[in-house]
Amino acid sequence: MTEPALSSVWTRPRPEPRRRAPGVDQYVAAALAIADAEGLAAVSMRRVAGDLGSGTATLYRYITNRDELVDLMVDAAQGEDPIPEPTQDWRADLAAVAHALRATLLRHPWLAGELAGRPSLGPNSLRRSESALRAAVALTPDITLASQALGAVHAYVLGSVATQQAARRAERRSGLTEEQWQRSVGPYISEVIAAGKHPMLARRVLEAEEPDPNAEFAFGLDCMLDGLAARLGR
């Protein structure tokens, strides 16, 4: 006796509004705008509905809960850019996949954590995955290895963008200006360095050049792609 299938946001029919209520796409767009401007925590059901002149109860008629709204947001963000055309060069294609993902993440600073933290099964996400897998299969026809290769690139991109955005996020959370944040942290760092227990960190703070985020990202990606080429390339 099999139990009934359970529904998910991607399987449930998406009812269209009959009267003046906004459609799901409008709710999602409003939520995206709030998240981009103020962070994901600012996306509350009341806020989203209110910004659209809709009732919260109405929003709940279309979107089951907040978690589902975030799923929809994550997928919508991934549908903003066209899928890049494949070339004959797996490496260029994987790099394009990585850069496209990074561009999306930079546009939506809340997204990296969410993408890293939840399976992504919406239509846009699947479309992107398909394109990315196609590039990886050009590297190696073994689907298992291709998936692993893609996973490694994906992991690097997510981790890299998220950590690059961490300082900005902490500032925001503190409610301080960037200058105030530096002033809350700077003396501590100076103290740590003066204590002499962390000579490598001292060198990094005192000698290392200010990283250009784009170049830093590209460096790590190139290393990863180099490694993939060495291990799987032909």
Added chain:
Amino acid sequence: MTEPALSSVWTRPRPEPRRRAPGVDQYVAAALAIADAEGLAAVSMRRVAGDLGSGTATLYRYITNRDELVDLMVDAAQGEDPIPEPTQDWRADLAAVAHALRATLLRHPWLAGELAGRPSLGPNSLRRSESALRAAVALTPDITLASQALGAVHAYVLGSVATQQAARRAERRSGLTEEQWQRSVGPYISEVIAAGKHPMLARRVLEAEEPDPNAEFAFGLDCMLDGLAARLGR
């Protein structure tokens, strides 16, 4: 006229309790236990205080806010393991750093997202960073490049562990059992595959071997280290 320095959790004096209240370390340990068992969202100030038989107001006397509590938790988690001894082999050392970080993240499933999302400045974190930088400097004496190399490894580890844990996290959030979660998702995946628009995804689902998380992680790490060796090694 310079403005006064602003304090942070790491610069503020840490008062010891005078009577029967728990110390900061006990609050943090209780919060860690809750987060490990139930996820970070279950860590509320009331909950932490209550679990220790303390008043919430008392907790606030020692820890300024919830955000600070999370900072303390993140650092405490990083202090659980001893720092590995350096060898003469930069690659082995960087791999050890990566594996140690992964082990910590696996023990605390909430940690990857937090580490990726916030600067980590506590004493344990700095200690780990120092050790990791020492390994990276053995790869290249250029402190800027060493930092970049370490950043790339770090990004990969965080992203990899977080995405490996994503499915588990989604199950938990749904409130479904693992089997129920599969049943909510399985038919959708079958449908997507049957539609024929995602041939690469279909191959992955139908043909790819179930990944061993440890091997998958090691593969990506090896690729990254290969790439670093090729670009910076001597």
Added chain:
DNA sequence: TAACTTCTGGATACGTTGTAGCCATGACAG
């Protein structure tokens, strides 16, 4: 020992959030 000070848990309060349910009104269909 008594008086004073301070630490603590408990309680209350407020604004906010997710979610649930109800109701009157207006829009639409038959």
Added chain:
DNA sequence: CTGTCATGGCTACAACGTATCCAGAAGTTA
């Protein structure tokens, strides 16, 4: 025109972060 239903608005509840207050207990001082 009547009936149905979609909708915004409202109320409610539990929970949360944070702030404040208070009585009692614990410690210190004279």
